[in-house]
Amino acid sequence: MIDLFGLLKDTGAYKTVKGDKENGRLSHAYLILTPDGENLGEYLKIFARLAFCNFVEPCFNCRACKLIEENAYSDLIIYPKKETVLAEDINSLIEESYLKPVEADKKIFIINHAETMNASAQNKLLKTLEEPPKGVHIFLGATSEFPLLPTVLSRVKKLEIPAFSAEKLKNALKEECPALERLESAVACGDGTVGKALSLYGDENLKSITDLAVDILVNMKSSKDLLFYSTKVLSSKCDLSEFLSVLELLLRDMLMISQGKEDLVAAKSAVSALKKAERFKTGAIIHALECITEANKRKKFNANPTMLVEWLLFQILEGKYKWQKS
């Protein structure tokens, strides 16, 4: 089992809601933000347990905690009923909000993926957000706040679940992902979320992309090699954004190696190969990292992938020789 609770309980978002509960001042509406869309629903359910459980922290063992796990607790109602939040979900929420709780002293509504609500659904929700019936609390969860109207945002207490450190993610995922080296690369290339790390861990291509990136750093020596490698990068098996994050990770590791901080290297399996890339001077590594940032920017603006990869590899190669001479 992935220990999502272990990750969440150290965040400011969790501590805020816990403090509100302790003071008997649970807010009528929270907005929980995280880029981890896959696990957003689970995080919201942990907040619901925190609010309902009679212990200071969710015990995962009482009647409420257990029923919430099974989506069967009568005072917790979760939307959307389908894939995205629809007007009918909000209509249902408004009606339900006037009915008294069945067994608890409060009623909680979760709106998962609130970023999928259209403007008219959001407008419908406004009145309930502003003056909810007594004992009603709404937990909105979203991967981004931008689709939400300012009028909605001004009526909720906004809390962010930040990106988790590699160490914390590894701890939370080690049972689910027993291949340690693979887990390390997945976590290092991810964006600090459980969702991304898990999907990279399961990605059969990650190993071959890492091998290709190491190969480029160690063996690309001339403009003839450059064409050979850019063709490989552009082949159908290699996802360009994944390639860029792997390359970035390896260059950061090279920087650590060059500074004698080998213990801080993320892709431990690549250390011995990367050491062969010693002809990269620190300046060349930093230049390459800057070019990856630039490449990511250009990619966002739909740059031509072939030109982008050729440009990037050329910059890396040129930097390597430029700093060798100086």
Ligand SMILES: [Zn+2]
């Ligand atoms: Zn409990």
